[in-house]
Amino acid sequence: MKQPLLVAIALTLTACGRLPSLEDRPESHALADTQATALGRAIGPAAREHPGRSGVYPLLDSRAAFAARVLLARAAERSLDLQYYIWKDDLTGRLLLEELYQAADRGVRVRLLLDDNGIAGLDATLAALDAHPNIEVRLFNPFANRRLRWLGYLTDFSRLNRRMHNKSFTADNQATIVGGRNVGDEYFDAAEGLMFVDLDVLAVGPVVREVSADFDRYWGSGSSYPAERLVAPAETGFGVKAETADTVKYAEAVKRSAFVRELLQGRLAFDWAVAHVVSDDPAKGLGDLPRDETLLHQLEQLLGHPREEVDLVSAYFVPALVGTEMFSEWAKRGVKVRVLTNSFEATDVSVVHAGYVKRRKRLLQSGVILYELRALSPPREARGLAGSSGSSAASLHAKTFSADRKNVFIGSFNFDPRSAHLNTEMGIVIESPALAQRIADKFDSGIPSRAYEPRLDSAGEIYWIERRDSSSVRYDVEPGTTLWQRLAVRLLSSLPLEWLL
Numbered sequence: 001m002k003q004p005l006l007v008a009i010a011l012t013l014t015a016c017g018r019l020p021s022l023e024d025r026p027e028s029h030a031l032a033d034t035q036a037t038a039l040g041r042a043i044g045p046a047a048r049e050h051p052g053r054s055g056v057y058p059l060l061d062s063r064a065a066f067a068a069r070v071l072l073a074r075a076a077e078r079s080l081d082l083q084y085y086i087w088k089d090d091l092t093g094r095l096l097l098e099e100l101y102q103a104a105d106r107g108v109r110v111r112l113l114l115d116d117n118g119i120a121g122l123d124a125t126l127a128a129l130d131a132h133p134n135i136e137v138r139l140f141n142p143f144a145n146r147r148l149r150w151l152g153y154l155t156d157f158s159r160l161n162r163r164m165h166n167k168s169f170t171a172d173n174q175a176t177i178v179g180g181r182n183v184g185d186e187y188f189d190a191a192e193g194l195m196f197v198d199l200d201v202l203a204v205g206p207v208v209r210e211v212s213a214d215f216d217r218y219w220g221s222g223s224s225y226p227a228e229r230l231v232a233p234a235e236t237g238f239g240v241k242a243e244t245a246d247t248v249k250y251a252e253a254v255k256r257s258a259f260v261r262e263l264l265q266g267r268l269a270f271d272w273a274v275a276h277v278v279s280d281d282p283a284k285g286l287g288d289l290p291r292d293e294t295l296l297h298q299l300e301q302l303l304g305h306p307r308e309e310v311d312l313v314s315a316y317f318v319p320a321l322v323g324t325e326m327f328s329e330w331a332k333r334g335v336k337v338r339v340l341t342n343s344f345e346a347t348d349v350s351v352v353h354a355g356y357v358k359r360r361k362r363l364l365q366s367g368v369i370l371y372e373l374r375a376l377s378p379p380r381e382a383r384g385l386a387g388s389s390g391s392s393a394a395s396l397h398a399k400t401f402s403a404d405r406k407n408v409f410i411g412s413f414n415f416d417p418r419s420a421h422l423n424t425e426m427g428i429v430i431e432s433p434a435l436a437q438r439i440a441d442k443f444d445s446g447i448p449s450r451a452y453e454p455r456l457d458s459a460g461e462i463y464w465i466e467r468r469d470s471s472s473v474r475y476d477v478e479p480g481t482t483l484w485q486r487l488a489v490r491l492l493s494s495l496p497l498e499w500l501l
Contacts, residue, residue, distance in 0.1 A: 039174040
């Protein structure tokens, strides 16, 4: 009696794991003839003055990052290509979807590629968007069962454990935004409770065509499925929500940002530099990519071996054994290696902290300088919703590094095993001493005052320094943790989970 029941369960699980066919999937490519668009005309003169170079502008401020996306969506005349790991159904997520819909109404072709793991609750909305004749939505490595997603992990774990972590927003093949930010309130300083400290770069010039080419190969990959073949048809059209008090307050705050003023006044200062896209082949999403063809290998080829200095910012820093040995070898050769990551109290993924803790002492012993961002609560009037109460803790989410104060990487890649071996990643390598110097300056002055610095005492035990104005405080146990939290981290560090982090 038990055997037929087990067979029935197995058949049910197998059926739940079937993906639709990709046969006759429509083909499309980035538009090449967009020089005559408004963006093309605005960018063209400066680009011609800097042949072979791309204009880059770092988007450090969260509201500026949101404003840049809105302005690109409104400026687009021919196409919008967007690729994201997480897109939330919240204030900023909905506002950006409305901008895409309005662009499509103007005749702009919109292609939206989303990782299927980060779009909870959006199926109906995406179906309504996809119903627009100028919008096509595709889902990367999708779950066949839309309701019981956990069944997919039981039947197809090796595929579904591989996610598309890439982030890009490209308008008319003329301007693009690439970096670490997903789409959601915490990434754009519109949320209570948590604000991510993140980094994107707005780029124009030749590197935009590289981003578009990379988008095309993901769009046409064997992991990208038309949403219409997975989600139920839209029951109603896409509706633009009425403005709320929070929407108005946030929009007003964005308008007041220095970025918007400089852009509208034509004073936005691009750094013109040689820049190149580095990206995993989308075949990595199916486990078909040799390790010597990964983004990490491309970075090694472009940057070589640092000689003097490496400054690295990584929200989820899990160097594993190979990375630990690499950083240690650099430090022993006299390279000044500085790393900023989250402290336990600041991280939003505590299990990842366990992977970092496992390697922390070895890094310190080799001479690597570590900083762990504190869970700060900046004044609400300085960075939150105008007129609202409460405060938000800061959590690091940026992924960037510079080598020898010459080259800078900005993108989605965390220095962890998941980024290296499981997820697909992308970013831009920029040959910009000016931008590298800005990062170094942050490590010299700003970062130490906002982070704990772990050190080793004479007995080889870790203690932490917190700088407060002209004084400092020493902690002999990890700050911001309880005994039970430290025991839990120690237990997690001992488990063979590092390859999943």
